[in-house]
Amino acid sequence: MKSRDGIQPVSVSANHLKDWLAELCPAAGIEIVGAVKLPCPLPHGEQWMKWVKDGRHGGLEYLIREPENRANPNLKNPWAQSILVMAHRYTAGWPAGDEDPSAGGDLPLDGPWTQRVSRYARGRDYHDVLLKSMRQVIVGLKEKIPGLEAFPSTDTGPYLEREYAWLGGLGFLGHNQCLIHEKMGSGMFLGVALTNLSLDDLPTAGLPAADALYTAAERRLHPPAIAPVNLCGSCTRCLDACPTGALDLIKGLDANLCLSSWTIEWRGAAPEESSHLQGGLLFGCDICQAVCPWNNRAADRADSLPAVNEAYGTLDHYGDLTLADLEKISPEDFRLHFKKTPIWRCHPEGMQRNARLVRQNLEEDEQ
Numbered sequence: 001m002k003s004r005d006g007i008q009p010v011s012v013s014a015n016h017l018k019d020w021l022a023e024l025c026p027a028a029g030i031e032i033v034g035a036v037k038l039p040c041p042l043p044h045g046e047q048w049m050k051w052v053k054d055g056r057h058g059g060l061e062y063l064i065r066e067p068e069n070r071a072n073p074n075l076k077n078p079w080a081q082s083i084l085v086m087a088h089r090y091t092a093g094w095p096a097g098d099e100d101p102s103a104g105g106d107l108p109l110d111g112p113w114t115q116r117v118s119r120y121a122r123g124r125d126y127h128d129v130l131l132k133s134m135r136q137v138i139v140g141l142k143e144k145i146p147g148l149e150a151f152p153s154t155d156t157g158p159y160l161e162r163e164y165a166w167l168g169g170l171g172f173l174g175h176n177q178c179l180i181h182e183k184m185g186s187g188m189f190l191g192v193a194l195t196n197l198s199l200d201d202l203p204t205a206g207l208p209a210a211d212a213l214y215t216a217a218e219r220r221l222h223p224p225a226i227a228p229v230n231l232c233g234s235c236t237r238c239l240d241a242c243p244t245g246a247l248d249l250i251k252g253l254d255a256n257l258c259l260s261s262w263t264i265e266w267r268g269a270a271p272e273e274s275s276h277l278q279g280g281l282l283f284g285c286d287i288c289q290a291v292c293p294w295n296n297r298a299a300d301r302a303d304s305l306p307a308v309n310e311a312y313g314t315l316d317h318y319g320d321l322t323l324a325d326l327e328k329i330s331p332e333d334f335r336l337h338f339k340k341t342p343i344w345r346c347h348p349e350g351m352q353r354n355a356r357l358v359r360q361n362l363e364e365d366e367q
């Protein structure tokens with residue numbers, strides 16, 4: 001990797017950046033961009049440290065390595081002046097009463113297994129798709145801003161992406177822990193890029209911006225005078241709907257209990273005493289997003305929003321497989337069908353385990 005020592009700041013006005021982003025983002029397939037001035041004290045920094053201390057990371061050890069660096073990217077990157085946050089949707093919201101098992105609905109065993117897969121994972125791997133879009137925007141910006149340095153990542157970098165997305169004005173943080181845009185919902189991927197851009201006109205570090213620098217849909221008809229922290233009000237639908245009780249208003253999410261961890265990240269069996277809670281879910285879990293009124297409304301207005309990137313549509317070659325095939329899928333077939341998709345992460349053994357558990361749960365329900 002090229003040394004980043006000696007990278008010098010480049011000054012740009014946020015208004016110029018807005019104009020350039022408006023020119024570059026639609027062609028690159030990026031739907032929202034915000035920026036956060038660095039160094040930036042994290043408003044939820046204390047909750048983050050407590051989350052780590054309480055062991056709510058569910059065995060995802062990479063998450064808690066050097067927590068101070070995750071909370072403060074400047075410790076390792078003193079040159080960085082700002083973080084750009086970019087996002088695009090993988091789904092145009094969840095209709096109210098969505099019947100996909102990934103959203104908590106019922107489906108007979110012989111129904112299409114793809115509906116048991118979280119929407120984010122039915123198409124191409126977002127690590128490739130979103131990164132490509134981000135790089136296209138950055139290449140375009142580099143032509144306009146001599147000396148710009150920007151290092152994009154999605155998911156894999158040591159950054160609390162949701163916190164920066166909120167601070168950058170992309171949306172608010174819901175009780176389901178997701179970053180929710182009032183018009184486009186939470187079905188979007190986030191990516192960040194550490195940059196040497198020194199931007200004026202941004203809110204004081206640590207305060208959330210009311211609006212993003214670029215957005216395909218305004219957050220609200222009347223932008224709020226005070227940046228919203230949380231627009232959940234008294235709603236608790238996601239907490240009530242979570243099958244495992246993984247969400248807590250005070251402590252956040254417990255990844256030990258989250259079905260998304262069990263079905264995607266865990267290598268062994270699901271916890272035996274509660275494996276029935278996985279129901280008909282095969283990979284990932286959308287329940288706490290599908291019940292959210294913001295996502296239901298996003299689905300209602302989908303036609304008035306730009307089309308979702310078709311790379312995230314269900315892949316045709318999935319039609320070759322049945323749930324029964326997945327229960328005994330060979331490493332070779334797993335590679336043929338799932339390489340370059342998010343499902344690749346769970347390995348053939350994980351897919352076999354999940355498919356068997358779905359059958360077991362549904363057969364038990366029928367008895």
Ligand code: B12
Nearest residue numbers: 044118160161162163178179189190250251252260284285
């Ligand atoms: C590890 C991880 C997981 C773990 C743990 C999830 C979690 N909530 O921590 C598991 C495997 C369970 C998971 C599940 C999912 N994930 Co995930 N995950 C990540 C990853 C890699 C790190 C998250 C992390 O640092 N967690 C630690 C917690 C404490 O941080 P946080 O969730 O970001 O929360 C911050 C804010 O919410 C804020 N906050 C605000 N209020 C409160 C209140 C309290 C009490 C607390 C503690 C914090 C808090 O403080 C936190 C720190 O700044 C991120 C990518 C990234 N690098 O950020 C993707 C990411 C969060 N995941 C994503 C997605 C899509 C999902 C799933 C929807 C996938 C699925 N359908 O199964 C589910 C959703 C589960 C959920 N309700 O959160 C997206 C979210 C996009 C969005 N719109 O919000 C991300 C950003 C990936 C991406 N690049 O797009 N994920």
Ligand code: SF4
Nearest residue numbers: 242258259285287288
């Ligand atoms: S993803 Fe599913 S299991 Fe995890 S918190 Fe949301 S509803 Fe609960």
Ligand code: SF4
Nearest residue numbers: 174175232235238292
């Ligand atoms: S379901 Fe309700 S409480 Fe949960 S994130 Fe959506 S608005 Fe907030």
